[in-house]
């Protein structure tokens with residue numbers, strides 16, 4: 232058989248490996264009541280308002296969704312104080328990132344991102360035949376001056392995850408402002424703010440505040456994290472309307488489904504759920520990092536709902552022993568982080584189970 236072959240650059244792609252569902256792991260390992268703190272999801276579940284709205288909307292599943300997400304666009308643009316034409320939606324923010332790559336890059340172009348940046352950037356870059364230009368991340372933080380120094384006349388997109396996954400670290404305002412001042416106007420600066428709502432730091436820059444600088448900035452956010460709607464798949468991008476209208480040409484017609492649209496509209500109103508999530512996360516992060524310190528385990532400073540821990544050894548035996556304790560965390564060797572694990576902050580019970588599990592496994 233001589234089946235069709237992909238483009239060379241697609242054939243060389245390393246596919247994204249998602250975490251296994253909790254039920255599958257329980258079955259495989261013969262364990263019960265496992266906790267999954269592996270995918271940076273909201274441990275409190277979806278907003279109850281969103282859940283109800285989604286249930287009610289199921290009766291019209293025979294209809295195509297509103298391809299332009301009219302009501303959601305109205306609601307979100309009012310909340311953010313922006314024009315509806317500056318918004319684009321996607322099947323998760325991954326889709327928005329992919330649309331940006333397909334709109335602005337082609338074979339032979341270059342994209343710049345950090346060595347431990349979110350894994351989807353190299354995938355979307357390579358999928359269009361562009362070249363990944365990697366910038367080192369000292370102390371697990373993006374070095375925007377180094378990224379700037381790597382700009383060539385082939386550079387089309389610079390990806391900045393702020394905060395970054397899997398490191399949990401942020402770029403501060405001073406450095407971000409320097410970068411925006413110095414970046415050429417015709418390079419797309421994609422600022423991925425999937426964890427924006429979790430950050431509580433006065434020196435953290437909100438990229439939306441720089442959209443009036445004349446630079447090509449695309450801010451990307453999601454309903455998957457603090458809003459607790461990862462399963463619905465809804466993310467969005469905000470940029471100058473010319474950038475967005477070009478991205479709209481590439482977007483698939485119905486890439487945000489009807490349930491995600493009504494769920495997101497309701498979730499935006501559920502201030503209580505957001506506040507509770509923030510509070511539980513911040514208390515959980517303080518607890519987990521404090522316990523890690525007591526055990527002498529190093530970690531990257533986190534501004535998010537997860538923490539990158541450094542076991543200073545091969546993490547896989549510890550990962551596997553934690554699994555047998557019913558604790559599912561995330562290995563990040565695919566990022567070149569060879570001694571680390573990423574742990575999502577859970578409910579107080581889940582955090583306890585993790586801390587007790589790791590104490591037992593490490594004999595602390």
Ligand SMILES: Cc1ncc(COP(=O)(O)O)c(C=O)c1O
Nearest residue numbers: 323324325349396425453455466
């Ligand atoms: C930095 C970052 N960006 C984007 C995403 C994609 O999220 P989604 O496609 O669910 O919106 C994630 C998910 O983990 C992330 O960590």
